[in-house]
Amino acid sequence: xxxxxxxxxxxxxxxxxxxxxxxxxxxxxxxxxxxxxxxxxxxxxxxxxxxxxxxxxxxxxxxxxxxxxxxxxxxxxxxxxxxxxxxxxxxxxxxxxxxxxxxxxxxxxxxxxxxxxxxxxxxxxxxxxxxxxxxxxxxxxxxxxxxxxxxxxxxxxxxxxxxxxxxxxxxxxxxxxxxxxxxxxxxxxxxxxxxxxxxxxxxxxxxxxxxxxxxxxxxxxxxxxxxxxxxxxxxxxxxxxxxxxxxxxxxxxxxxxxxxxxxxxxxxxxxxxxxxxxxxxxxxxxxxxxxxxxxxxxxxxxxxxxxxxxxxxxxxxxxxxxxxxxxxxxxxxxxxxxxxxxxxxxxxxxxxxxxxxxxxxxxxxxxxxxxxxxxxxxxxxxxxxxxxxxxxxxxxxxxxxxxxxxxxxxxxxxxxxxxxxxxxxxxxxxxxxxxxxxxxxxxxxxxxxxxxxxxxxxxxxxxxxxxxxxxxxxxxxxxxxxxxxxxxxxxxxxxxxxxxxxxxxxxxxxxxxxxxxxxxxxxxxxxxxxxxxxxxxxxxxxxxxxxxxxxxxxxxxxxxxxxxxxxxxxxxxxxxxxxxxxxxxxxxxxxxxxx
Amino acid sequence: xxxxxxxxxxxxxxxxxxxxxxxxxxxxxxxxxxxxxxxxxxxxxxxxxxxxxxxxxxxxxxxxxxxxxxxxxxxxxxxxxxxxxxxxxxxxxxxxxxxxxxxxxxxxxxxxxxxxxxxxxxxxxxxxxxxxxxxxxxxxxxxxxxxxxxxxxxxxxxxxxxxxxxxxxxxxxxxxxxxxxxxx
Numbered sequence: 171x172x173x174x175x176x177x178x179x180x181x182x183x184x185x186x187x188x189x190x191x192x193x194x195x196x197x198x199x200x201x202x203x204x205x206x207x208x209x210x211x212x213x214x215x216x217x218x219x220x221x222x223x224x225x226x227x228x229x230x231x232x233x234x235x236x237x238x239x240x241x242x243x244x245x246x247x248x249x250x251x252x253x254x255x256x257x258x259x260x261x262x263x264x265x266x267x268x269x270x271x272x273x274x275x276x277x278x279x280x281x282x283x284x285x286x287x288x289x290x291x292x293x294x295x296x297x298x299x300x301x302x303x304x305x306x307x308x309x310x311x312x313x314x315x316x317x318x319x320x321x322x323x324x325x326x327x328x329x330x331x332x333x334x335x336x337x338x339x340x341x342x343x344x345x346x347x348x349x350x351x352x353x354x355x356x357x358x359x360x361x362x363x364x365x366x367x368x369x370x371x372x373x374x375x376x377x378x379x380x381x382x383x384x385x386x387x388x389x390x391x392x393x394x395x396x397x398x399x400x401x402x403x404x405x406x407x408x409x410x411x412x413x414x415x416x417x418x419x420x421x422x423x424x425x426x427x428x429x430x431x432x433x434x435x436x437x438x439x440x441x442x443x444x445x446x447x448x449x450x451x452x453x454x455x456x457x458x459x460x461x462x463x464x465x466x467x468x469x470x471x472x473x474x475x476x477x478x479x480x481x482x483x484x485x486x487x488x489x490x491x492x493x494x495x496x497x498x499x500x501x502x503x504x505x506x507x508x509x510x511x512x513x514x515x516x517x518x519x520x521x522x523x524x525x526x527x528x529x530x531x532x533x534x535x536x537x538x539x540x541x542x543x544x545x546x547x548x549x550x551x552x553x554x555x556x557x558x559x560x561x562x563x564x565x566x567x568x569x570x571x572x573x574x575x576x577x578x579x580x581x582x583x584x585x586x587x588x589x590x591x592x593x594x595x596x597x598x599x600x601x602x603x604x605x606x607x608x609x610x611x612x613x614x615x616x617x618x619x620x621x622x623x624x625x626x627x628x629x630x631x632x633x634x635x636x637x638x639x640x641x642x643x644x645x646x647x648x649x650x651x652x653x654x655x656x657x658x659x660x661x662x663x664x665x666x667x668x669x670x671x672x673x674x675x676x677x678x679x680x681x682x683x684x685x686x687x688x689x690x691x692x693x694x695x696x697x698x699x700x701x702x703x704x705x706x707x708x709x710x711x712x713x714x715x716x717x718x719x720x721x722x723x724x725x726x727x728x729x730x731x732x733x734x735x736x737x738x739x740x741x742x743x744x745x746x747x748x749x750x751x752x753x754x755x756x757x758x759x760x761x762x763x764x765x
Numbered sequence: 766x767x768x769x770x771x772x773x774x775x776x777x778x779x780x781x782x783x784x785x786x787x788x789x790x791x792x793x794x795x796x797x798x799x800x801x802x803x804x805x806x807x808x809x810x811x812x813x814x815x816x817x818x819x820x821x822x823x824x825x826x827x828x829x830x831x832x833x834x835x836x837x838x839x840x841x842x843x844x845x846x847x848x849x850x851x852x853x854x855x856x857x858x859x860x861x862x863x864x865x866x867x868x869x870x871x872x873x874x875x876x877x878x879x880x881x882x883x884x885x886x887x888x889x890x891x892x893x894x895x896x897x898x899x900x901x902x903x904x905x906x907x908x909x910x911x912x913x914x915x916x917x918x919x920x921x922x923x924x925x926x927x928x929x930x931x932x933x934x935x936x937x938x939x940x941x942x943x944x945x946x947x948x949x
């Protein structure tokens with residue numbers, strides 16, 4: 171840290187570095203830390219032991235600590251906190267940090283480091299943590315001077331939570347944890363140079379609202395930014411959508427921002443989005459993107475993306491604007507703040523939607539809706555995966571439920587068949603697509619909401635990636651429900667191999683699976699199996715009525731594919747609706763190289 | 766915003782004001798390599814000791830959309846205070862320092878000295894078989910001088926990279942009123 175021009179200030183007491191860290195956590199309102207001890211963080215763990223100031227959840231792998239903190243953060247809107255040791259502790263956390271970066275989840279990750287005089291000496295359990303995590307964090311700090319410690323701690327929380335949220339690493343050499351250091355309370359910190367833009371530019375806002383008012387074929391396109399901005403953003407989004415009567419779609423990360431049951435909601439868009447959402451995007455003349463980032467899963471082929479639409483893009487991150495798609499009206503600002511201003515302008519100027527054009531637009535959308543693109547037939551005793559999730563939704567919809575997922579087909583089916591009525595209820599790894607995210611994330615959610623029903627919708631392959639966390643779940647008596655959609659394949663890999671690689675199923679079969687009921691038993695939980703369609707409802711009932719953790723092994727149809735689908739490299743209006751479409755439209759060569 | 770739709774590659778000189786803290790240069794360079802942007806030249810030095818601020822001058826190239834991305838990506842780094850695209854915000858000056866060692870004898874030595882004089886390059890070291898010239902100017906001028914020296918002998922080159930500032934009275938990135946020169 172360099173000296174910055176500041177008046178001399180009085181410290182709020184002197185104490186050891188470790189005590190400063192704990193005090194800062196308390197003053198930041200931290201209730202729980204997910205972590206794993208090791209040599210380089212022993213002073214912090216000692217302080218934790220002595221003060222008992224913050225609840226600590228002992229995970230079984232550092233990656234899971236970060237995912238748990240993500241689940242905690244996403245379901246509460248607070249910053250998730252992680253505490254891991256140096257070297258392998260930090261490198262194990264890297265996947266979680268990258269996941270949090272891609273999905274803009276506020277995390278503060280404290281990593282131990284070898285003492286300052288050993289840094290660079292290849293000491294035991296030394297890793298260049300700030301170097302390794304620089305590209306996978308929003309920001310990181312190495313504290314080399316204990317005078318800076320309190321400021322850095324507070325700044326880390328500010329940076330993680332403000333602007334576009336993200337993970338922040340604070341690397342803490344062991345000697346700094348032992349050394350006496352001044353403590354500064356949150357109101358007494360060094361000025362922070364990080365000042366994100368929250369308010370949208372007034373002229374741009376007026377231009378945007380005028381454009382929205384004139385639209386004939388409008389579409390609202392909301393993303394994770396609505397969730398990150400807090401519940402008020404979703405409330406205002408609903409208000410604006412209902413006020414205008416315009417159709418709205420949401421990204422995978424935005425689900426819940428508008429109730430799934432709202433008649434304006436045309437479903438999720440993108441690669442596995444609904445037919446009506448994607449065609450509405452394709453045919454729109456005005457697109458209002460709030461807090462989404464034109465991800466490649468959403469846009470499909472860029473040169474054919476919403477060709478006739480004037481695009482308005484609201485994002486708190488300037489660099490998200492004009493990155494993939496050129497937009498006509500860029501607005502940098504916080505989703506809630508901007509929405510409030512937009513609604514204000516709409517009312518002030520007494521704008522009215524073009525009802526005639528809108529009615530025509532809706533009638534076109536209703537035709538697309540009539541395709542019923544998510545329809546499937548559950549026949550016989552083999553459980554269709556879609557049916558499994560639909561039944562889970564039906565049986566839990568009136569409950570206080572939080573859903574996490576792993577990554578793959580089951581994740582897309584969960585997004586398609588589970589309806590979310592509120593924000594902060596849906597935790598999934600969107601940007602990075604991290605298999606193994608769901609179980610630890612569910613753990614974090616359950617810690618934050620001990621009395622709620624928390625379900626990890628999983629695949630049998632993904633669940634094995636962080637299965638060790640069943641031990642954590644057992645230790646803290648977290649009644650997490652794991653709903654394993656078991657098709658004995660890495661389903662999404664298998665699907666792509668079927669569609670793009672001539673059905674050569676290279677290494678995608680889930681061989682030697684454990685007996686999940688015995689596994690649940692071994693970790694002190696309850697294992698259930700549904701082999702037939704007749705079993706399904708009973709298993710779901712038993713699962714949600716059990717007050718311990720449950721592994722429900724739902725044996726589903728093995729070769730079901732996830733539809734609708736925009737093949738990679740294709741445009742929104744080139745969707746595959748079902749298996750019959752496959753043969754006609756093979757993926758183009760240019761699309762094959764895309765992931 | 767028309768520059769945004771331009772798909773031809775343009776050269777841009779961008780000034781970035783950053784906190785002078787460990788790792789800040791790595792952040793900037795990592796951003797360029799991680800996102801596949803070009804760096805033609807990069808210089809950095811502390812310009813404001815009182816506030817601990819350094820100024821980075823980076824010369825890069827890309828389409829209009831890429832240049833806008835580069836600026837936005839730079840601006841969102843936490844230790845970055847300000848980003849200024851000198852190429853778009855009015856006329857600016859670019860200068861580079863180069864040290865050029867020429868090893869040669871006879872006529873070529875005299876010719877080298879004569880050309881150095883024309884380019885206002887100073888000989889700052891000399892032996893019977895060599896000169897070291899110090900030359901400043903635009904990158905183009907330095908390229909031209911180097912081309913001539915290469916023709917006159919064996920050459921070793923060290924260039925300092927581009928430093929740049931806008932013309933006119935406006936201060937884009939003023940330093941604090943306190944003392945401005947560091948101990949080096």
